[in-house]
Every structure is written in structure tokens, then in C-alpha cells.
Amino acid sequence: MTRPNVVVLDYGSGNLRSAVRAVERAGAEVTLTSDRALAQDADGLVVPGVGAFAACMEGLRAIRGHEVIGRRLAGGRPVLGICVGMQILFERGVEHGVETEGCDEWPGVVERLQAPVVPHMGWNTVDVAAGSTLFRGIEQERFYFVHSYGVRDWTLQTNDRTRAPLVHWTTHGGDRFVAAVENGPLSATQFHPEKSGDAGAALLRNWVESL
Template identity: 40%
Template sequence: MIGIVDYGRGNLRSVEKALEKVGFEATIMASPAELSTVNGLILPGVGAFADAMQALEQGGWIEPLTQFARSGRPFLGICLGMQILFEIGEEHGEHTGLGLLTGRVVKFPPGRKVPHMGWNSLRLEQPSHLLEGIPNESYFYFVHSYYAEPGEKKDIVATSDYGVVFPAVVGKDNVWGAQFHPEKSSPWGLQILTNFGKWVNEDETLSSHRS
């Protein structure tokens, strides 16, 4: 089972429907107590960094999400949900993120229209099970005004270019993020959700063998 975090800042139903379309059971979770019932987690997000963190704090999500990430279970942030995986966001001042990945989230430099909205291609920087079956230069749908600057270059899995080359997919151990919206990036976005679902199922099988 894949959980989708409901903290009032994401397109929850579209993510749920996309997962169902590729054959994976998902549930929208309104309470941190439900985290113990899922084997994989998606943190969506639309809006501002500070507002998202405030909503997570008010909902009692921050420590449970950190514990989930430390458990080794697959964890995927989407769009703003990817950005708040990092330590610091610079939108409307400096704000603390979840700190699951090192680095900060910064605004696009002057010279390009923001938000960056539309289809952009990905350059695959390193192999990843999340991107299995995805050809280099495949197109995905983006909507964002800020981008991540990871503290560790090895966490950058794929990049895109919008006047500046920025991370489009990041990952470390079991924690991953996609700056684009896979649920709106058919067919390659659905392939990424398929890969994530398979990863969750494989992790569930390994966990049952370990227990």
C-alpha cells in the first residue's frame, strides 16, 4: 500500500488516480497515525515552502515523516513535496525544511518567466531504479518558481534546463524527489510511478522476509 500525505497542499486525487491507473493501491492519509499502515509514501505539494512546512507542523507530520524516512521505506516527494525534503527554502525569507536531503531551495535567476510552467526534457545524470525505462531527453510537466541546490552532487539523478540547469530528480537511499508532476506527465510520468510502486512492493517483500 502506498500512502499519499494530505496536509492541504497537494493534488492528492490526481496522484491517487495515476497510481491506480498503473495498478497500485494507494490511500490518502489525513493523519500521521496512518503512516504505520503503508509501505511507501508520496509527499505531494503545491504552493509556498513556508506554508507547506507550517501545514505539516500544525498537522503533527514533521517527526512522523522523519521517522518514516529513517525506517528505510520508499519515500517520494513531488514538486513542492520534493523541495521541502531539503534543509532550507529561500521563498519569502529563509525557512527550515524537513532536512532529509542536504541543500537549499532557491529562486530562478532573473531573465526567465516564472513560474517555469510546461514541458521540459530530462537529462539522466546517473542510473536509478526510479528512472528505469525512461529514455534520456524524455519530457515531463513542470510548474515551479524555485529549484533545489543539493549539498551533495551525488544526490542529483536527473537535470533539466530553464536558463539554468537544475535538479529535476534527486535521491539518496530511500528518499527521492521529482520536481515535475509525474501524475501529469503521461506516459513517462506513469512509468516513474510504476517504478516507484514496484520498489514499494519489493521493499514490502524484503521486509516480510526480514521479519
């Protein structure tokens, strides 16, 4: 059985080495690159991300990574966003009063969490929607989060024309926000599967096996 080939997109953001190692352990051949052709043609593309939304978008646009993501999705080719790599898939981010356009694959705004203690840092459970591929067998597990911003309102309406995305939620300090999304070829997690021990390893394995 051949291992699927996965590109971890190098656009200057994210804990890239740990993402590469984790996806390799999940059963994929992994290349870390900013090369658009390789990213376009891989069986799977992982978009990591840490830090500020605006800085991530700037790095992504510099290598035209937003175009790669859009083209892959138009062709039904899998993409997995992690942490800020999930946030930039939304329409826009607001940080310190500054609005930045995202990739606009999903409507919605990334905004500061309304919790007494921010950042949200540490282990948390996820309210997993029924029928999940990503969370198969790990629905009750805890995952590692570290972020101050999130998507607190899911606004995409499909009106039954297409299969509705699976949206998974979590709460921190009484504030509810999106923890993960599965939407056809596009999947994303607000938490870091590569830092989430056995549960994160199982989630990445589920994703790699789906390729």
C-alpha cells in the same frame, strides 16, 4: 500478487485526487489520509505539494508529517516527494526574502529560479544520471513542470561512506536545477509525474514496483 499499499499524505497541499488516481493506476492500493499511524506503516508514502514552501511546511508540521517522514526514512521505508513535496525535503526555502526551515533530509536551499521567464511551466527533458530506478526505460522522455523555485546547488557530500544519491538535473532559461533525486528510500521529483502523461505513469510504476 498483492498490490503494495501507499498513503498519499493529506496535509492541505497538492493536487491530491490526481496524485491518488495516478498512483492507483501505477499498481498500488492508495489511501489519502493525514493519519500518522497509517502514513508510518504503509509500504510507500507520497508527499505531494503545490504553492508556497512556507505554507506547505506549516501544513506538514500541523499534522507532524515531518516526523513521519523522518521516522520512515530512519527505518529505510520508501518516501516519494512531488514538486513542493520535494522542495520541503531540503534544509530551507527562501521566498520573497523570508527563510523557512524545511525537513532537512538533504542540505541545500530552495530559491527563485534565475531564468528570464518564471514560472518554469510546461514540458522539459531531464538529464538522467546513470543507474536510475525511477527513470528506467524513460530516460529520454519529457515531464511536466510548473514552479518558480528550485534547488540550484546540490551540496550533500557522502565522501564514499554511503552510496551517493543519484541527482537528476534540468535547465530552464539557462538556469540549471535539480529535477529529481534518488537517495536510498527517499525519492523526489520537481516535476509532476501525475501530469506527465505516459512518461509520468511509467515513473510512478517504477517507484511502486520498487516497493
